[in-house]
Amino acid sequence: MEGPALHLxxxxxxxxxxxxxxxxxxxxxxxxxxxxxxxFKADNITVEILKRCTGTATLDAIVDDLAKAFTAPRERIxxxxxxxxxxxxxxxxxxxx
Amino acid sequence: MTNEVSAPVPxxxxxxxxxxxxLGCPYCSNPLVLDRRDDEIDTVTWARVFREASALGVLxxxxxGGEPAARRDLPExxxxxxxxxxxxNLITSAVGLTPHTLAVLADAGxxxxxxxxxxxxxxxxxxxxxxxxxSARKHAIAKEVVRLGLPLTVNMVVHRANIGRIGSxxxxxxxxxxxxxxxxxxxxxxxxxxxxxxxxxxxxQVDLAVAEVDMLRKQHRGRIVIDAVVPDYYxxxxxxxxxxWGRRSLNVTPAGKVLPCHAxxxxxxLEFWNVRxxxxxxxxxxxxxxxxxxxxxxxQEPCRSCARRDQDFGGCRCQAFLIAGDAGATDPVCHLSPxxxxxxxxAEAREEAAYTYRTT
Numbered sequence: 001m002e003g004p005a006l007h008l009x010x011x012x013x014x015x016x017x018x019x020x021x022x023x024x025x026x027x028x029x030x031x032x033x034x035x036x037x038x039x040f041k042a043d044n045i046t047v048e049i050l051k052r053c054t055g056t057a058t059l060d061a062i063v064d065d066l067a068k069a070f071t072a073p074r075e076r077i078x079x080x081x082x083x084x085x086x087x088x089x090x091x092x093x094x095x096x097x
Numbered sequence: 098m099t100n101e102v103s104a105p106v107p108x109x110x111x112x113x114x115x116x117x118x119x120l121g122c123p124y125c126s127n128p129l130v131l132d133r134r135d136d137e138i139d140t141v142t143w144a145r146v147f148r149e150a151s152a153l154g155v156l157x158x159x160x161x162g163g164e165p166a167a168r169r170d171l172p173e174x175x176x177x178x179x180x181x182x183x184x185x186n187l188i189t190s191a192v193g194l195t196p197h198t199l200a201v202l203a204d205a206g207x208x209x210x211x212x213x214x215x216x217x218x219x220x221x222x223x224x225x226x227x228x229x230x231x232s233a234r235k236h237a238i239a240k241e242v243v244r245l246g247l248p249l250t251v252n253m254v255v256h257r258a259n260i261g262r263i264g265s266x267x268x269x270x271x272x273x274x275x276x277x278x279x280x281x282x283x284x285x286x287x288x289x290x291x292x293x294x295x296x297x298x299x300x301x302q303v304d305l306a307v308a309e310v311d312m313l314r315k316q317h318r319g320r321i322v323i324d325a326v327v328p329d330y331y332x333x334x335x336x337x338x339x340x341x342w343g344r345r346s347l348n349v350t351p352a353g354k355v356l357p358c359h360a361x362x363x364x365x366x367l368e369f370w371n372v373r374x375x376x377x378x379x380x381x382x383x384x385x386x387x388x389x390x391x392x393x394x395x396x397q398e399p400c401r402s403c404a405r406r407d408q409d410f411g412g413c414r415c416q417a418f419l420i421a422g423d424a425g426a427t428d429p430v431c432h433l434s435p436x437x438x439x440x441x442x443x444a445e446a447r448e449e450a451a452y453t454y455r456t457t
Contacts, residue, residue: 006319017276019209019248021184027106027154034184036209036248036277037324039108039156092248092276092322 006089006096008059013097014085015055020093022050035093049081055097059085104382104391106154109346110183111161111359112143114174116351118164119192121227121454122215124254124289124296126359127163132351140170142372144177146349149377151181155347161188163351172201179206186211188252191238192231199238203245210242211250211279217265221258227454236273243274250277255306255328256296257447263309271321278321280310282328286360286415288455294448303331330444334405335412335428342390342414347381355380357387360415364424390414395425399433 008014016022021034022042031042033050042050048069052062063081067074088094116131138146147158158178165171166189178185186209187202199210212235216222219232226232242249251270255263263280270278282303283289283296298306307327314323329336339346339358348356353372356362362369368385381387389395393406400411411417412428420429420443421436429436 017248018246021208023156023182023184025154025156027152028108028156032156034156034208036250037157037159037186037211090319092319 006086006094008082008085008096010058010060012059013055013057014053014059014062014094015097016050016053016093017095022047033093035091038091045080046084049084053085053094055095104387105344107150107345107347107381108154108156110146110150110155110158111346111348112146112158112174113161113163113348113350113359114143114165114171115167116163117167118162118190118455119167119228120164120190120231121456122213122225122254122288123227123292123452123454124256124283125455126284126287126289127455128287128360128362129291131163136352137168138349138351138353138372140173140177142353143174144181146372146377147178147181147183150347151183153378153381155183157184157186159186159188164190164193166194166198171198172205175202175205175207184208189213189238190226190231191235192226192228194238196238196241199241200245203247207247209248209250211252212239212242213252213254214239214266214269215254216259217253217262217269218259225258225452227452239273239275248277249273249275250279251275252279252281254281254283255298256283257298257302258296260298260302260306263306264313267313267317267321267323271317275321277324279324279326280306281326282306284326284329286363286419288453290419291453292450293443294446295450295452297330297444297447298328299447300331300444303328329413329416329430330440332430333432335409335416335430337409338413338415338428341410343381343387344391344410347377347387355384355386357390358415361386363415364418390424397425397427399431400427403433 019036024031031047033040033042063078066077085094115137116127175185185207188211191212214235215225222232223229253266267278285293310325343357348359354369370380370384396411400406412431414424417426417428418424420439427434429440
């Protein structure tokens with residue numbers, strides 16, 4: 001498997017584009033990411049990352065914030081975030097300003 | 098039935114707002130007998146259906162038709178779906194949709210637009226749609242969708258007349274600004290079934306098309322999402338129709354009848370309930386049509402003991418009826434079906450015939 005097509009720098013500002021919404025659904029038993037004709041279940045880590053993808057926070061700031069909130073090593077968080085955002089960008093579920 | 102199958106939580110609602118449409122595509126998925134305008138359920142009823150759908154757990158509503166823009170109350174309908182907390186997807190031919198209406202829909206909270214385009218070759222596309230000038234209008238509206246900041250999917254239905262142009266169809270979708278393109282091989286129900294001999298591609302064409310889609314996906318990765326609906330007459334295993342009967346989605350017809358899938362009315366003896374007389378929750382849980390093939394208890398062999406039974410759910414019930422003559426049989430597309438040879442014979446029965454266009 002190739003790596004993601006997207007290369008994110010530290011000052012990139014990721015956000016969900018119009019037509020992609022993170023939502024909590026009681027009936028579906030948790031968080032879901034709604035996208036054009038697709039629905040993805042979102043686990044807790046995904047939710048924590050995506051809530052921070054506001055289009056104003058930079059990748060560096062998002063990673064710092066998560067590392068602090070979860071007292072986890074920054075490199076590990078960085079790798080998780082880049083992996084998730086890369087796979088979302090491949091599916092056209094993420095934009096970067 | 099002795100074994101009760103509890104109703105799962107649905108994800109999607111296909112809302113067929115009207116069967117009216119200016120186009121005449123010979124593969125239209127609407128039934129051969131169309132609901133009349135006088136019988137269409139009104140705005141208030143749709144708003145109730147959306148609230149009930151949301152309460153059931155439905156996340157997305159697909160506003161379809163016919164051509165949904167043929168309904169003057171489309172903006173109110175979009176607003177109602179948004180107020181119900183649903184993600185709204187407009188599935189449109191774009192003919193009959195104006196830039197003004199589109200802007201109103203965007204303001205009303207529309208989440209996504211899918212525009213159908215019949216071919217990358219404009220003259221061919223207009224011939225398939227049975228509507229001169231359709232292409233130019235579709236391209237203009239598709240660009241307007243993108244200009245308004247809404248995500249655009251282009252839906253390309255593929256069959257014998259255009260199957261060689263998949264590469265240029267994807268190029269067209271990219272040039273219009275689409276973030277997603279569906280390469281949807283014709284599924285043979287309704288009008289498409291009527292036109293099967295004229296639409297059916299050859300196995301060689303299908304094999305080439307599948308390989309081409311794989312290549313295009315790699316080539317355009319990160320630029321556009323390419324989703325494909327496979328041509329199932331040449332498959333070894335059946336499609337898991339809608340992810341299982343009465344399991345993930347429901348379909349409301351223009352007149353308010355609730356179906357497990359849009360083609361389900363071809364199956365004789367099924368009793369469908371209408372939103373005029375029942376809540377959506379009652380219909381989903383208790384209506385005879387939804388219970389008929391829910392779960393796996395209804396299955397015959399070879400499905401019943403098959404390792405894939407929870408994966409493809411026996412395939413498509415409508416196709417089992419249409420080809421094998423029994424809605425409870427294994428979808429004959431499956432190579433394990435005793436009727437599988439029939440599917441090959443039907444695929445070979447190609448004919449250079451004029452299309453029977455959908456009539457309104």
